[in-house]
Each structure stands twice: as structure tokens, then as C-alpha cells.
Amino acid sequence: MPPLFALVDCDNFYVSCERVFDPGLEGKAVIVLSNNDGCVVSRSNEAKALGIGMGVPEFKIRDLIRRHRVQVFSSNYAFYSDMSRRVMQTLAGFSPAMEVYSIDEAFLDLAGFERWDLAAYGRRIRQRVREWTGLPVTVGIARSKTLAKVAARLAKRSKRAAGILDLSASPWLDRALAAVAVEDVWGVGRRYAGFLAARGITNALQLKHADEGLIRRRMGVVGLRLLRELQGISCYPVVTSRPPRKSLGVSRTFRQEITRAADLREALASYTAAAAERLRAEKLVAGVLTVYLLTNRFRENYRCDNITLRLPVASSHTPELIGCALQGFSRIFRPGRGYKKVGVQLGEIAPESPVQASFFDPVDRPKARRLMQAVDRINRRMGPATLVYGAQGLGGEQPWKTTFKHRSRATATGLEPLPEAFDFPKTATVSLVSNLAVS
């Protein structure tokens, strides 16, 4: 069976998520900003039409925002990843094998599907995702993943395509390739675009017919595969399972420098709790933990201090990991320094079940696991950080917290939209875990 792929890509993903919960945003210029409301990370078509570029700092377009009444949102990643999961669940029904390629993109394996009308199948995918999640997607169909990317890209630009382009047996394939700039081809990027342009290769069609010897010399075997993919010979199959994780890190850059140890400890504890939660969600444990502290790199005496500690037993237990992180912190923190970034990195990651029990292990593992499961369940249902650890601090002025001035209240699972009705305490602290702390 010759390979056949569909790339399904959400349109203006973050903006579209916001629109699902506020249909009044339809037809308006809308943008979503990165952490700390820094740069533009998603734009509606109307915002693109105003000339707002991807990655532009917010302060540079303040005038434009005011003049055109652009709707501005802070990013809400918990909400977006939840919407992403819904999209992927919907797509999974359309193919025996699917690869989740990014938060808003997936490849579907359609080998053998050519006996059906592929364009009609693509339209059904779009319609179903729209009905089940409220999100618009574009579908590109072709004989290789690289060509499916090209198809989706062109479909987004063309009104007539109406969100679906099938290039799998199209007489227009070469004309389509000629319309795609070489730096926009999947895997080329800026790194090779200069070299290719210098040899007169500026679009995907020219790259398809490029000299193989030249490409092999300069881009290696990856470059050669790229040519094959453009020629419709698939080199990259759909990869259904993610490769196992090697490490997992959580860190943030602060708005301003932080000097107080107490603030930094709260930040570090929170990032460690987040990392531990992700670890448990993937049923993994970590053997080592690295803490790092960075001063402002735009100042003199820039420093990046780090320390790696080994856990007594590979673990995903939050209090234990926080204890270990704070221990590391106290060994590298220096009073008087202004820190701009704090992070934690978990390493030697392994599946959770065959953890070796140590006779001297001070933690009751089964009990600890049940407790963590309960905490995770509550945070999943009631919204992240409903239950926090004492070390994370209890709100109030927390200078390390990322700011989200314009964050919408949209959430797909939590009870966030109903606080007036229920008046839940927003945050509770887990104190019962302290007797499980690391020795």
C-alpha cells in the first residue's frame, strides 16, 4: 500500500480557543500574548491583516491595538492543552494511526484510503472537529509528510480550498510546490535557506529538482530525504508513540530580578510541583534533580549556578522532590544577588513501576502514591493549583508569578467560570504531606 498522509492543523489555535468561549470575538482582530504578556504568539486573520507580525513585542503595537480595538488575551496554556486533547481525541477516530506532532497539529496515516474521495474525507474531518470542539482546522493530504505540510500551508492561504487541499494525485502538485518559498518547507528553515538561495533554489519545486550530490554534501542524509519527500517518496512514517522522555524541566524568567530567598524558594517549589505532576501523569519517576539559578544575563557578573542531587530512591513524590530541590537551592543561593530565572530539571527518568524499594527508604511508597493520586485528581477537576504545598506559598504578593493581565476566564474542565455561584476557596494547602518529607 503506498503511503498516504493527512496533516490536520488548527487555524490560529490559541485565538480560536478563546473564540470558542466568546463567539463575540468572531470576525474581530484578536491576539494572544506569551507569558508575562510579552510577545504575540497567536493572531486571528483580522489581526494578521492589520500587519501584526508573529512574535512582535506587545509594547511595539500598543498604538495599533488601541486604534483598531484589537482584543488582547494572555496565554492560558492549561486551557489550550485541554482543547488540544479534545481535538486529538476527535481526530483519532479518522485513522488507524495518528501522530500528535504539536499542540495543534497531527499527522494521520491514510494508507489505503485512496479508494474513497479524499477531499470529501478531509471535509468530514474539518466538520467533525468543528462540531465536537468548536475549532477550525485545515487539512492537507499528500504522499509524504513534507508534502502534506505543503498542502496544508497552501490550503490556509487559498479561499477556494476552503480548508482542505489534496495533493496526493493532483496534476497541480508542481505548481503548488512552486508557490512555496524554500524556507517554508518543513525541515529547511533559515539555516539552509541562505545556502539554497545562493544556488538559485528559492522555492520548493526548485528544491525537488536540486542536484542530489550538492544537497547530500551540504545537508547530509536529512537533506536527501527531504528531496525524496518532495518527490512524493515517503521517508518518514507516522510515529504513534512518543519516544521516551530523557528529562523534564520547568523554569520561568521573572519580570524583574528577585533577591529574597523566600520568594525564590516559593517559585522553585511551585516549578518542582508542576514537574512532579507531569512526571506522574506520564507514569514516570526521576532519579536525579538539578536546580539552577540565573542572574540577569544583561548585567555584569552574569552567573548560572546549578547543582544536581541524587534522590535516595527514584521518585515522583512531590514533597520529596520539593525537599530535594530546596536542599539544592540553599547550597547555591547567594544573598545579595538579583536572580532573573529559576528552574528545576528532572533526570534519569524511568517508568514508575519497577522502582527498587530500599530497606532504608523512609517513605511509605504505596501510601505516598495514593496521596499524590488524590491531589492530582482534585487539581484536575477543580483547576490547577487548587491544592498546593506549603512551600509554594499562599498567594498574596508573589513577585515570581507570571502575570496574565488579559487572561480570559475560559476553561474547559475546571469550575473557574462558576466561582460566584459556589464560592469555593480558591486554594487549599496540603499540610498532611509534611510527615512524608524527604529525610
Ligand SMILES: [Mg+2]
Ligand atoms: Mg496551527
